[in-house]
Amino acid sequence: MSSSESGYAKNAANLKDLILLLETLGKDYQPPKPKFELKELKQLSKNADEATRVVAQVLPVYRKAVDEQELIFKPLDNLVTRSFNYLKAAINNPAELQTAQTLARQIRGMTKKTQIDGETVSSHSRLSYDNKIENFKQYIEVLTTSGVYSPKETDISIKTFQTLLAAMESNITAVARTKAPLNDAQKKRFTVFYTEQIALVDIVTGVKNYIKASLKKDHPQYKYILDLKFNK
Numbered sequence: 001m002s003s004s005e006s007g008y009a010k011n012a013a014n015l016k017d018l019i020l021l022l023e024t025l026g027k028d029y030q031p032p033k034p035k036f037e038l039k040e041l042k043q044l045s046k047n048a049d050e051a052t053r054v055v056a057q058v059l060p061v062y063r064k065a066v067d068e069q070e071l072i073f074k075p076l077d078n079l080v081t082r083s084f085n086y087l088k089a090a091i092n093n094p095a096e097l098q099t100a101q102t103l104a105r106q107i108r109g110m111t112k113k114t115q116i117d118g119e120t121v122s123s124h125s126r127l128s129y130d131n132k133i134e135n136f137k138q139y140i141e142v143l144t145t146s147g148v149y150s151p152k153e154t155d156i157s158i159k160t161f162q163t164l165l166a167a168m169e170s171n172i173t174a175v176a177r178t179k180a181p182l183n184d185a186q187k188k189r190f191t192v193f194y195t196e197q198i199a200l201v202d203i204v205t206g207v208k209n210y211i212k213a214s215l216k217k218d219h220p221q222y223k224y225i226l227d228l229k230f231n232k
Helices: 005-023 038-073 076-090 094-108 126-146 158-194 200-214 222-227
Strands: 112-116 119-123
Touching: 005 038, 005 158, 005 200, 005 222, 038 126, 038 158, 038 200, 076 094, 076 126, 076 158, 094 126, 126 158, 158 200, 200 222
Parallel strands: none
Antiparallel strands: 112 119
C-alpha cells in the first residue's frame, strides 16, 4: 500500500493522465466491464479527489493539536526532575521519597514516535499521554501531602503544576477529538484508492490489462498508458 500523502497524490494524478490518454483512443477503447468505461473512470477520479481533499482539510487540524501537545508536555520532565530534587532537599524521612521517585520515573519514561500518513511526528501514544497525566496527578498529590513541599520557584509550585495538569487534560481531549475525523477521512480515502476490485488501483490495473489485449505494441498510446504507475 502507498501510505504516504505523495503516494495518494501520484495515483490520483496518474488516473487523470490515464483518462486523457484513453480519450484519444476514441472507438478503439471498448472495455469489457462498465467500471472500466471513461464515464466511470471520471467519476472515480472525482471520488479520489474528494477523498484526498477531505483528508487534506482535517489533517492540519490534527497536526496542530499534536504540535500543541508536544509543546505542553515538553517541559514536564525537567520540571518533575527539579521538583523532585527540591523534595529530596526538604523532606525529613528519605523513605517517604520512594513513591515520588517511582512516579517521577514513570512520568519521564513514556515518550514515543508516531506516523501520520507516512511522516514521523514527534509525539506520544494516547495511552502514553494518559499514563503521564495520571502519574503526574498522583505526583502532585504526593507533593501536596508531603507537608514540606513549598518551593519559592513558581514554575515548580503545586499551583503551577495543577494549572499544567489541567492544560494537559484539555489538550489530550482536543487531540482525540481531531483524530476521530482524520481516522474517518483516511479510512474513506483508503477505500477509494485501495479496496480490492472496486478501488482505483485495482480498476486501473484492469484497464491496463485490457489495453494490453486491445492495442498492438506499436500503437502510439500503448507505451504511455502502460508506463503510468499506480502504487499499492
